[in-house]
Amino acid sequence: xxHYAKIWAASARYSITRTLMFRGDFFVWSLVELFWMSVxxxxxxxxxxxxxxxxxxxxxxxxxxVGTSMLxxxxxxxxxxxxxxxxxxxxxxxxxxxxxxxxxxxxxMATTRKLDPDSLLNSLVAAAVxxxxxxxxxxxxxxxxxxxxxxxxLCGVVIHYSILVLSISLAFWLTSAQGIEGIYFTLTxxxxxxxxxxxxxxxxxxxxxxxPVVMVTNVPxxxxxxxxDLTLSAWLFGSALVWFAAAVFVFNRGLRRYTSASS
Amino acid sequence: MFAIFDKxxxxxxxxxxxxxxxxxxxxxxxxxxxxxLAAVVILWSAASLGGSGGIGGFxxxxxxxxxxxxxxxxxxxxxxxxxxxxxxEIRNGLINQFLLKPINYFAxxxxxxxxxxxxxxxxxxxxLLIALPVLREYLAFPHDYRVLLFGLPAMAMSxxxxxxxxxxFGLLSFWFLEIQGFVILSMALExxxxxxxxxxxxLPEWAYAIARCLPFYYQMYFPAAIFTGRLTxxxxxxxxxxxxxxxxxxxLLVNQVLWSRGLRRHTAVGG
Numbered sequence: 001x002x003h004y005a006k007i008w009a010a011s012a013r014y015s016i017t018r019t020l021m022f023r024g025d026f027f028v029w030s031l032v033e034l035f036w037m038s039v040x041x042x043x044x045x046x047x048x049x050x051x052x053x054x055x056x057x058x059x060x061x062x063x064x065x066v067g068t069s070m071l072x073x074x075x076x077x078x079x080x081x082x083x084x085x086x087x088x089x090x091x092x093x094x095x096x097x098x099x100x101x102x103x104x105x106x107x108x109m110a111t112t113r114k115l116d117p118d119s120l121l122n123s124l125v126a127a128a129v130x131x132x133x134x135x136x137x138x139x140x141x142x143x144x145x146x147x148x149x150x151x152x153x154l155c156g157v158v159i160h161y162s163i164l165v166l167s168i169s170l171a172f173w174l175t176s177a178q179g180i181e182g183i184y185f186t187l188t189x190x191x192x193x194x195x196x197x198x199x200x201x202x203x204x205x206x207x208x209x210x211x212p213v214v215m216v217t218n219v220p221x222x223x224x225x226x227x228x229d230l231t232l233s234a235w236l237f238g239s240a241l242v243w244f245a246a247a248v249f250v251f252n253r254g255l256r257r258y259t260s261a262s263s
Numbered sequence: 264m265f266a267i268f269d270k271x272x273x274x275x276x277x278x279x280x281x282x283x284x285x286x287x288x289x290x291x292x293x294x295x296x297x298x299x300l301a302a303v304v305i306l307w308s309a310a311s312l313g314g315s316g317g318i319g320g321f322x323x324x325x326x327x328x329x330x331x332x333x334x335x336x337x338x339x340x341x342x343x344x345x346x347x348x349x350x351x352e353i354r355n356g357l358i359n360q361f362l363l364k365p366i367n368y369f370a371x372x373x374x375x376x377x378x379x380x381x382x383x384x385x386x387x388x389x390x391l392l393i394a395l396p397v398l399r400e401y402l403a404f405p406h407d408y409r410v411l412l413f414g415l416p417a418m419a420m421s422x423x424x425x426x427x428x429x430x431x432f433g434l435l436s437f438w439f440l441e442i443q444g445f446v447i448l449s450m451a452l453e454x455x456x457x458x459x460x461x462x463x464x465x466l467p468e469w470a471y472a473i474a475r476c477l478p479f480y481y482q483m484y485f486p487a488a489i490f491t492g493r494l495t496x497x498x499x500x501x502x503x504x505x506x507x508x509x510x511x512x513x514x515l516l517v518n519q520v521l522w523s524r525g526l527r528r529h530t531a532v533g534g
Binding site: 025028029031032035036038039040042043046047049050051052053054055056182183186187189190193194196197198199203 | 313
């Protein structure tokens, strides 16, 4: 465990040094994420000029939901995104060899190599959005509730991470995993919607239960808004475990097929 | 005189061929847009239920129709990766060949853009037809032929604006190594102010007035609003044409300036 913490810290140091080298880039990308988050918040604000509730959620409850979705996404982007995407490219090009020679679990090494400090910085903005919404709602969560919220957000990050690793691992079979990026962003659109809005059976099965992108944000947000629900929280925790196990399984299966492409 | 057109007609035909190769990619992209539409339907249905049964004076059907129209327009007129293609040609020196030939780079690129959008526009009809049985109950297009009469010129000019903005970003490669950050930054603005998150008439009066002066409004929202009957007052439509023409001219001028300035910095790497 300590060994991995040391490896991770080395990667983090490297990423931060790199960011300091390309300060302009860092600035532009921080702005990009900030802009996109504002777009989502503004959309909510405009819609609520014309309606009182969306599937029973008031304006600031929705802001809290969207804030939670942003928080999970920022963490995923900050800690894993670049590494996971490079993994897809490396599998195709054969540069993946490099990870096989490293002193640690391959999946760990390949998915934690790069941090994106801009996303991590923006996760503070996302957290501020959540706190602001909670204040507006007059919520006064207990320390236990906050800890549970954090745990549920963590489960969300694990689920998103696993879905991504799983999809990119398909590159072991298909050699190309291009376009998955777009699919991921389409899915996150659903994560900004309240669960109760999914009235159709097909959409409910697909996005709420099968691909838990909706639950990932709804469970932590409702935990603050409506209070703790043991079944839902346990369900999210369980699906985080299942998805993670599936990702590990598929990744390792794929790894066996990896033949290295370069000569 | 005709020789000039013939030149770009050939470019267009070649562009058509090379884009037909990607018909499958466009179809997949179109298919995934259906997921986006599903999210739109879920969100706006819930919002309309939570209000007075409509949104901003329009029925749920009209609202969904607006988003479906946007989707179709997107595949017919919006720039996909033209900015990156131009950026690539500048960075790896492929652009040099055009400097030596009697060909206008903007016109050349625009001909390919028109061909590409023709292909992607026709291809997106397939997934939409598949979704039609579900979508049909939400569709509420105005039954008025004038909508087409007013909308098509706006749509054509929107295509020019879309392309010109992408072209501008591509040309930034004369100055910057990486344009991706700029492109995504402006994409956020375009998404919001072009009306892709919500119909712009839902904005508060003052914000809508500002949006109407910006080029993004004429990139997508303007033709979509005409086609879906959100914008019906002829005075407002003709006012819109006026501003749209002004933006077309302004963007073409900016392109010209960027091109001539950029070429002065260009070092023609590779070839």
